[in-house]
Amino acid sequence: MQSHIIILLYIGVACVSGQDYYCYQYPTHSDAYNVKQDDHHLPEYYGYEPTCPDAEDIAPCVCTYVSGYKHLYLECSAVENEEQLKQIFEADFPTKNFKEFRIEQNNNLKVLEAGVFNGISFDMLYIMYNKLEVIELQALDSCYETTIELHLYGNNITSFPFDEVSQFSKLCYFSIGGNSLSVIPADVFNGITALKYIYLSENKADIVGTFQDLPNLRDLYLYSNALTTIPADFVKTGSSNLSYIPLHYNNIVSVEPGAFDLVDGLDIYLGYNPLSTLDEATWRPHLEAGGLLFAPHNPLVCDCDIAWLFGEDQLLEQVGDYTACSDGERLHDLDPSMFDNC
Secondary structure, three states, X not given: OOOOOEEEOHHHHHHHHOOOOOOOOOOOHHHHHOOOOOOOOOOOOOOOOOOOOOHHHHOOOEEEEEOOOOEEEEEOOOOOOHHHHHHHOOOOOOOOEEEEEEEEOOOOOOEEOOOOOOOOEEEEEEEXXXXXXXXXXXXXXXXXXXXXXXXXXXXXXXXXXXXXXXXXXXXXXXXXOOOOOOEEEHHHHOOOOOOOEEEOOOOOOEEEOOEEOOOOOXXXXXXXXXXXXXXXXXXXXXXXXXXXXXXXXXXXXXXXXXXXXXXXXXXXEOOOOOOOOOOHHHHHHHHHOOOXXXXXXXXXXXXXXXXXXXXXXXXXXXXXXXXEEOOOOEHHHOOHHHHOOO
């Protein structure tokens, strides 16, 4: 049966992917020739032509071939149920690795079942804005050695096999934000050295454990969850690239000293929490290391406990402009002389 393949030119990659990749970088010609061809698992290999399955065998999924980079993309947003998705991956797939897989805005799938991909792997997975509730153990097992970016934002996920995350040896971007998880274990990410972006926001979840040994981490999104206390060593990644930790819209009442890595240029956002003070033992080291702190819409008590911000070292300059007292007066508008007797 003749394969039906959509062929796009080199310049069409952005149209297929729908967005820029966070981590993936397109290979150069020299990179390609240094890669060993391995049973059709490396479609970037120049001189090798990846092949889509027969269109009739995988409908309503659609396979797209981008000739400029020899990449395959698989779009399955129109699948009707779990059984149909399973049958699609029982078809003959001449090429076993795809650059990208997408299911978006699908109201039919509720469970991503174990072994559903039947040995087919993907470098990027976008399973977003669906009614998906459960990702079973080993549903993504064929992707452990290939997946660079895993996007699971905006589903209804209540159950995810977090213990499997450490098996994704190349994982650089992980997003499970905007779901319905009640607990997220931080420890499962520890030691994944390729990770640069972790997005756990908008779950209203309790995040337990600590984030450690993540030497390349840049951004850690934790806003709109159920955090109440940030313990010591909560974020001790060892990354000199750490730049952004948004924690707004939690229920944080205290942050213990030593909670975060000390990194020049690290922005920590704590807006819309019930913090009543900015403890010197916690925040002086962060600001002295060159970090910034943004804490608007907290009921801060502007008494002697914050006098340390108004010293000769002018650390207040590294606190966001809209950080304010409980009465709404901004810290930057306070008269420093009010702390003379502290």
